[in-house]
Amino acid sequence: MRTWRTWTVVIIFLFIALNFVYWKAYPCNDPRFCNVEADSTVAGNTNGHHDETAPLPPPPMQPPSTLGNPSSFPEQHLDKHVPVDPQPLVNPNTHYPDTHKKSSQDLDTIAPTSDKTTYRLKGNEGVKYASTGELWQFGIINTKPDVLVVSNTNYADVNNHYQREFKIYTLMKWILRVHRRDPERTVPLVMVDAGSNHGLFSLVAGASGAHTIAFEPQTHLRISYSLKKNLKISVINMAGRLNQLSQRLRVLPFAVLDSFKKLAMEKVEINDGGIGGLSYDNPNALITTQTIRLDTLPAYDRLFPETKATEKALKISTSRKNDKTILEPEDMGIEYADAIEKAVGTENAELKESLLFRQPIHFLKIDVEGFEVPALRSAAKLFENQLVENTILEFGPPSRWDVTVEGASKMKQKDILAKTMKDAKDILHRAIDEWKLDINLLPAEGWDKTVRWMLEHGVDESEGNPSRNKVVRKVNAWKFDNLPEDNDEFEKELKSQNNLVTEFIRLPSELVDAYLDDSQSIGEMYLWFTKQNTKSPVLQKVT
Structure with a gap:
């Protein structure tokens, strides 16, 4: 009896359990008896849980549209944008009524940007307009005074260059400050930048008050405006305008050499032209340039004519704007342009002195990718006439x-x-013996090895003072005049550095040859040429 009851209970339990399992698995679609849940996969819910919110009832049926098929409207079809070069190949003639005096200026002066900054180097295709989406970079470099630079996506390289050569920039700014404040100076403050590249030295010099003359033969860095050649303005000019330096910045289309030649440029495609240089052995180069000597630099008035009368006398086009930064030879006067053209390929070519720059250059920088020795030699007449106050090489x-x-x-x-070693030794001895210059070494890649080399060769300038460095000297800024302080960025920077401008090492004349013999293992250095027995305030606080 007990067994029958037990089986009855078991059967009832199994019946209930099986019904529960069956109805649990059975899909219920009737909202009268159960909650209808949206399928998680249909609703886009992929987390394995159902959305417990009931769906909204379907919207009422809309009456059929009386407008027909929307695809029948042509206005709804937008043509895809096909990028093209919008820049004209020739310069347009822009006309304004005579009543609009301010608007009648040449648009190249009013609008220096636009197509005039969009030329760049395109690999083996040469110089072409930039395409949609190509990036330019504008950035501040904290050069004190700070300047805005323009780069073809290589801003970081320009900034790293400044950090690497910080001491050289500080020395240049100190030299220009001393000469700028000199009450006895009767000529313009001038800086010459041989090997301008992106123009950072030129920009900082200009922002420091100097009239700057830069050499840059790479056309994608220095594309000049010319009706004759249909070329446009580019990187350096744009930076000059952004920093409002166009009135005192001139960029020449030449490379510097000790002879007049037409040569190729190589490596111009690397780092936006950062290491582009001259080449004798590249007949298929993308860029060619004319070389001139530094001592055949055009006269100051040809670069910065102050009056229309001066322009007329020098046969400079009177249509040239006084803020035209990028110059072609004809912009410096027909006589000068003809003279340098005729000098090409001529041994020992001589130009008329009246055409040439023969006044003080307060700071000369030479960095021309290996051609520094010929470039220094090309400045012979400037040095012979004691016209260069300071040179960095x-x-x-x-x-x-x-x-x-x-x-x-x-x-x-x-x-x-x-051959190259003989040329280098000859020019350094000439600088010392004929041009009466002292040679100093500035911080660079080979600084540590240079200090060690000097100690090994018995250099000792401590004068018996055990607390004084035997090799390294320091240029210090100081209040050299009775004028009020400028209280500008550079002055504050100097104070933060305890007025230290730069360290340097004197290169004794008797060690020139030995130092050059070991210079390959020493590495890159910068030479600073100063006048012997100078009384300039620049070097009056040396410790």
Whole structure:
């Protein structure tokens, strides 16, 4: 009896359990008996849970549209944008009524941007307009005074360059400040930048008050405006305008060499032209340029004519704007343009002195990718006339000079080195003996090795003072006049550095040859040439 009851209970329990399982699995679609839940996969819910919110009832049926099929409206079809070069290949003639005097100016002066800044180097295609989406970079460099630079996506390289050569910039600014405040100076404050590249040295010099003359043969950095050649303005000019320096910045389309030639440029495609240089052995180069000597720089009035009468007398086009930064040879006067053109390929070419720059240059910087020795030699007449107050020259290692030897590809390496080393020694001894210059070494890649080298060769300038450095000297800023302080960025920067401008090492004349012999292992250095026995305040506080 007990067994029958037990089985009855078991059967009832199984019946209830099976019904529960069955109805649990059975899909219920009737909202009268159960909640209808949206399928999580249909609703886009992929987390495995159902949305417990009941769906909204379907909207009422809309009456059929009387407008027909929307696809029948042509206005709804938008043509895809096809980018093209909108810049004209020739300059337009822009007309304004005579009543609008302010608007009648040349638009190249009013609107210096637009298509005039969009030329760039396109690999093997040469110089072309930039395409949609290509990036330019505008950035501040904290050069004190700070300047805005323009770059073809290489702003970081320009900024790193400044950080690497910070001491050189500080020295330049100190030199220009001393000469700018000199009450006895009767000529313009001038800086010459041989090898301008992006123009940062030129911009900082201009912002420091100097009239700056820059050499930059790379056309994608210095595209000049010319009706004759249909070229446009580019990187350096744009930066000059952004920093409001156009009135005292001139960029010349030449490379610097000790002779007049037409040469190719190579490596112009690397880092936005950061290491572009001259080449004797590249007949298929994208860029070619004319070289001139530094001592054939055009006269100041040809670069910065102050009056229309001066322009007329020098046969400079009177249509040239006084803020035209990028110059072509004809912008410096027909006589000068003809003279340098005729000098090409002529040995020992001589130009009329009346055409040439013959007044003080307060700061000369030479950085021309291995051609520094010929470039220094090309300034001979400027140095002979004691016209250059301070010169900074990137120097070595000697392997950089191989490119200066014409026909080097057919020579043995030892013969190339022998020639370049002889040229370097000759020009440094000439600087000391004929031009009466002292040579100093400035901080650069080879600084530590130079200090060690000097100690090994017995250099000791401590004068018996055990607390004084035997090799390294320091240029210090000081209040050299009775004028009020400028209280500007640079002055504050100097105070934050305890008025330290830069460290330097004197290169004794008797050690020039030995130092050059070891310069390959020492590495890159900067040479600073100053006048012997100078009384300039620049060097009156040396410790």
